[in-house]
Amino acid sequence: xxxxxxxGQTKPHTFSEAVEAGLAPDGxxxxxxxxxxxxxxxxxxxKLTYPQLAAEFFTLFAPEISNAEWHQLTAEAYxxxxxxxxxxxxxxxxxxxxxxxxxxxxxxxxxxxxxxLGLLYKRQVEHTGKRLSVLGATSGDTGSAAIHGCLGxxxxxxxxxxxxxxxAPLQERQMACTGADNVFAIPVPGTxxxxxxxxxxxxGDTAFANSVNLSAVNSINIARVLAQCVYYIxxxxxxxxxxxxxxxxxxxxxxxxxxxxxxxxxxxxMPAGGFRVATNQNDILHRFFSSGEYSQSDVHPSHAPSMDIxxxxxxERFLYYILGQxxxxxxxxxxxxxxxxxxxxxxxxxxxxxxxxxxxxxVKVIAQMWKDWQYVLDPHTACAFTDMAQDRVSVVLATxxxxxxxxxxxxATGSEPTHPTLEALKSKPLQTWPMAADVATVQAFIRxxxxxxxxx
Ligand SMILES: *Cc1c(COP(=O)(O)O)cnc(C)c1O
Numbered sequence: 001x002x003x004x005x006x007x008g009q010t011k012p013h014t015f016s017e018a019v020e021a022g023l024a025p026d027g028x029x030x031x032x033x034x035x036x037x038x039x040x041x042x043x044x045x046x047k048l049t050y051p052q053l054a055a056e057f058f059t060l061f062a063p064e065i066s067n068a069e070w071h072q073l074t075a076e077a078y079x080x081x082x083x084x085x086x087x088x089x090x091x092x093x094x095x096x097x098x099x100x101x102x103x104x105x106x107x108x109x110x111x112x113x114x115x116x117l118g119l120l121y122k123r124q125v126e127h128t129g130k131r132l133s134v135l136g137a138t139s140g141d142t143g144s145a146a147i148h149g150c151l152g153x154x155x156x157x158x159x160x161x162x163x164x165x166x167x168a169p170l171q172e173r174q175m176a177c178t179g180a181d182n183v184f185a186i187p188v189p190g191t192x193x194x195x196x197x198x199x200x201x202x203x204g205d206t207a208f209a210n211s212v213n214l215s216a217v218n219s220i221n222i223a224r225v226l227a228q229c230v231y232y233i234x235x236x237x238x239x240x241x242x243x244x245x246x247x248x249x250x251x252x253x254x255x256x257x258x259x260x261x262x263x264x265x266x267x268x269x270m271p272a273g274g275f276r277v278a279t280n281q282n283d284i285l286h287r288f289f290s291s292g293e294y295s296q297s298d299v300h301p302s303h304a305p306s307m308d309i310x311x312x313x314x315x316e317r318f319l320y321y322i323l324g325q326x327x328x329x330x331x332x333x334x335x336x337x338x339x340x341x342x343x344x345x346x347x348x349x350x351x352x353x354x355x356x357x358x359x360x361x362x363v364k365v366i367a368q369m370w371k372d373w374q375y376v377l378d379p380h381t382a383c384a385f386t387d388m389a390q391d392r393v394s395v396v397l398a399t400x401x402x403x404x405x406x407x408x409x410x411x412a413t414g415s416e417p418t419h420p421t422l423e424a425l426k427s428k429p430l431q432t433w434p435m436a437a438d439v440a441t442v443q444a445f446i447r448x449x450x451x452x453x454x455x456x
Contacts, residue, residue, distance in 0.1 A: 008327025039269030118149025295342030
């Protein structure tokens with residue numbers, strides 16, 4: 001299987017090369033040259049455990065890693081999830097199911113991809129003998145999931161920048177209370193954009209990046225999208241057979257990575273009725289799916305902070321498909337987006353629709369779901385509970401544990417949600433490395449922390 005860039009100006013990569021590169025050199029995103037057809041495999045796959053299913057799926061996309069090794073990798077990646085099903089599908093009513101994606105170490109769905117990515121990094125270190133420095137910026141969930149994917153892995157040092165005082169206290173604790181000596185949680189002054197700028201400029205200095213073998217952890221890695229396809233297939237196989245072909249998957253959306261994975265699984269032959277892109281008040285994607293017009297505005301912080309985005313980074317992959325896999329058109333449209341100018345396209349008929357939810361409604365929905373069904377939602381998942389399909393089954397993807405967002409949930413339900421993992425963090429010492437949002441400072445720090453031990 002070869003991987004091509006959405007912008008068409010990068011030579012084909014293998015899976016491992018595409019994972020290592022993250023972003024394609026031409027600025028585009030990697031996609032498999034051709035999506036495999038999985039429809040005839042589904043009956044056999046319905047008997048597998050979650051890690052087994054993930055291994056069979058990944059073998060189709062990266063046969064250069066043996067099936068036996070994929071089984072080892074996925075068994076290890078999902079070993080620390082606290083549910084035997086890994087992604088349990090809970091039935092709330094005859095028409096509504098919730099797919100709980102928050103049973104991993106950091107209690108949000110990003111663990112599905114980042115636990116596996118950490119192991120792929122480790123495999124790379126073993127194969128090349130070169131130490132790896134992983135660098136990223138986060139507004140919360142991605143950084144903690146990335147840290148827990150790399151925690152304690154030999155040969156990997158991870159540096160995560162975040163805006164000081166602007167991530168949730170529990171998210172900061174998840175990053176800064178690991179006690180691991182290969183993890184550096186770095187608060188910097190300013191906003192997420194300032195942290196992100198320092199990270200981008202650090203990568204832009206290629207001499208430096210090569211000298212410490214720097215790798216990016218961000219939401220556009222193709223391994224992340226593929227790891228997310230697996231839980232849609234899993235959920236589909238757990239549904240009653242009569243509901244599979246019509247079920248609508250409802251996905252709390254920010255960067256469009258999660259819902260894209262489901263839509264791609266459908267293109268591979270997973271039965272599904274459709275997908276709903278559920279946004280918060282930062283509704284650029286809702287406006288796009290309603291009108292075909294894509295116009296950026298300012299980000300307004302919401303109760304669902306991991307969905308507070310202005311430019312959905314995985315959207316380019318969707319564009320590539322709906323523009324008929326025409327890389328030249330993708331380049332034109334992406335240039336237009338980059339210029340900040342709004343654009344409008346004739347939306348082809350797809351299986352996607354969208355909704356939006358404001359902050360007041362998020363609180364009301366959490367309260368109502370608790371009252372009616374004794375089910376506690378986190379503020380991101382709450383965004384899914386509007387305009388439910390009446391005529392078919394809905395599968396809501398629950399992207400985070402309510403215990404990660406105790407203030408909003410307490411306001412809605414009257415009691416504070418807790419989780420043993422988070423309780424344990426509260427008594428651990430916080431270890432951070434605050435520094436200036438400055439490239440030279442960050443580079444000097446990375447060099448200092450990676451200069452001992454086996455050298456590249
Ligand atoms: C990252 C995140 C989202 C948004 O997912 P995308 O793939 O960026 O669309 C939604 N909910 C939670 C809890 C998240 O951490």
